[in-house]
Amino acid sequence: MNKTQEKWEEIEDASYIAFENIGDTIEGMLTHVGQSKRYGFGIYEIMTKKGELKRFHGSKQLDDLMRNVKDQDYIQVTFIDTQNMPEGQLKVFSVKRKP
Secondary structure (H helix, E strand, O other), rough: OOOOHHHHOOOOEEOOOOOOOOOOOOEEEEEEEOOOOOOOOEEEEEEEOOOOOEEEEOOOOHHHHHHOOOOOOOOEEEEEEOOOOOOOEEEEEEEEEEE
């Protein structure tokens, strides 16, 4: 390995958070907001305190909450409940922001 190669750091893609269990939480600084071309919901990226980039997708309810969050806000997103809907189960989230 030459000296030029030693200065490079490998960049990894953001890990995906699925919010599979009630109580699952992600906390960090919102760094990017995108939109799923397939489903139309938001795609959010957060940088955690540990410097890890995490990604999660929105839903109608979560996207409505995330409209009140600005880029670079420090937030906490928690999966708090499920509701039965005609289309299936809807995940319910809370979103908190540090002032």
